[in-house]
Amino acid sequence: MTPALHHETTFAVECRQVSKRYGQSQALHNLSLSLPQGCSIGILGPNGSGKSTLFRLLMGLTQPDSGHLAVLGRKPSWQTNRHIAYLPDRARWYGGDTVRDAFRYAERLLPGFSRDVALNLADIMEIPLGMKVAGMSRGQEARLMIMVCVARDVPLMILDEPFSGIDLLSRERIIECLIHQMSRREVTMLVSTHELHEAEPLFDHAVFLNRGELLLSGNADDLRAQHGSLERMMRSLYT
Amino acid sequence: MEERRVGSLRFRIDFSQPIYEQIVQQFQSSVVKGEIERGAKIPSVRELAQALHVTPNTVMHAYQEMERSGLTETRRGQGTFITSSQEQIEQLRSKLAAVAVREFLQKMNDLGYSGQEIFRLIQDEERDESL
Numbered sequence: 419m420t421p422a423l424h425h426e427t428t429f430a431v432e433c434r435q436v437s438k439r440y441g442q443s444q445a446l447h448n449l450s451l452s453l454p455q456g457c458s459i460g461i462l463g464p465n466g467s468g469k470s471t472l473f474r475l476l477m478g479l480t481q482p483d484s485g486h487l488a489v490l491g492r493k494p495s496w497q498t499n500r501h502i503a504y505l506p507d508r509a510r511w512y513g514g515d516t517v518r519d520a521f522r523y524a525e526r527l528l529p530g531f532s533r534d535v536a537l538n539l540a541d542i543m544e545i546p547l548g549m550k551v552a553g554m555s556r557g558q559e560a561r562l563m564i565m566v567c568v569a570r571d572v573p574l575m576i577l578d579e580p581f582s583g584i585d586l587l588s589r590e591r592i593i594e595c596l597i598h599q600m601s602r603r604e605v606t607m608l609v610s611t612h613e614l615h616e617a618e619p620l621f622d623h624a625v626f627l628n629r630g631e632l633l634l635s636g637n638a639d640d641l642r643a644q645h646g647s648l649e650r651m652m653r654s655l656y657t
Numbered sequence: 658m659e660e661r662r663v664g665s666l667r668f669r670i671d672f673s674q675p676i677y678e679q680i681v682q683q684f685q686s687s688v689v690k691g692e693i694e695r696g697a698k699i700p701s702v703r704e705l706a707q708a709l710h711v712t713p714n715t716v717m718h719a720y721q722e723m724e725r726s727g728l729t730e731t732r733r734g735q736g737t738f739i740t741s742s743q744e745q746i747e748q749l750r751s752k753l754a755a756v757a758v759r760e761f762l763q764k765m766n767d768l769g770y771s772g773q774e775i776f777r778l779i780q781d782e783e784r785d786e787s788l
Contacts, residue, residue, distance in 0.1 A: 594710065597710060601707060616710075619676060619715070639675035639677055639678070640675070642673065642675045647672040649672065
């Protein structure tokens with residue numbers, strides 16, 4: 419990790435009038451956003467609101483039709499990606515691997531991955547190291563995927579729907595794990611979810627998207643003072 | 658809303674209100690009630706964030722607020738401590754009392770009671786309690 423990269427920019431993510439269309443569907447429409455560094459940000463909205471598209475644009479996996487975007491002060495590219503731990507939606511790991519194999523692989527291939535941190539996380543998350551991925555529940559595999567991301571010492575983490583389709587216990591373990599990491603070092607976290615529940619206290623900042631457009635963005639406690647819980651805001655914004 | 662314990666401290670966090678404010682309020686009330694002693698060390702930002710399952714930034718915001726108001730003091734390298742000044746704590750107690758009275762009077766006014774009537778109701782209530 420290059421410290422210089424960290425100090426040059428004040429925003430972890432900046433979008434200016436970003437639009438992206440897939441065929442007939444407008445995935446993002448004129449999205450302008452500035453997301454602060456060093457805090458955790460909830461990217462909130464129902465399915466199809468543009469959350470995954472935003473993340474794919476930030477990772478340079480797809481290009482905007484128009485507009486500008488910067489991640490960690492730079493144009494998205496594979497060079498910038500080494501500073502980002504990205505968990506795609508519905509990510510899976512190779513079935514034949516054990517947790518230990520996965521960590522060995524991650525150590526060789528993912529910049530900033532620390533095996534010691536990962537081993538500690540596996541303990542917190544209650545995932546046995548000898549367990550095979552093929553024998554895992556969906557929640558256990560999700561926990562493994564989160565660990566592989568979180569064990570990287572990078573300035574930005576992007577987690578796409580890490581809680582969806584996972585049992586309550588796994589959700590709680592993941593939230594504990596994320597808070598644990600946030601209190602160990604400075605990191606910016608972007609986490610998308612279409613349902614808040616127990617993830618509500620995980621966010622310092624909330625961004626509400628709908629059909630590719632920005633509805634509202636702000637400090638979570640300021641929003642609570644004005645509108646009540648984020649979960650309540652979600653219910654009233656999208657119905 | 659669930660209750661979380663951190664050492665001898667108990668916290669209830671309600672997501673419909675700013676979280677940092679609730680942390681401040683719960684420290685204030687614990688100090689005024691004497692549940693935390695003057696000069697006592699309070700958990701680090703990290704410990705409290707992990708115990709309450711809230712972000713470290715939220716706890717930091719609460720701690721900054723408590724320091725600004727004089728409820729706590731940070732000693733470099735040692736951590737954060739409740740003020741050792743009895744005067745500070747008395748001031749806080751009076752301030753919380755003033756807020757409680759204002760809220761009570763507001764409610765009574767909303768119900769249509771005047772000053773004299775409120776005063777009489779309090780006296781009646783006190784007499785009933787002492788029976």
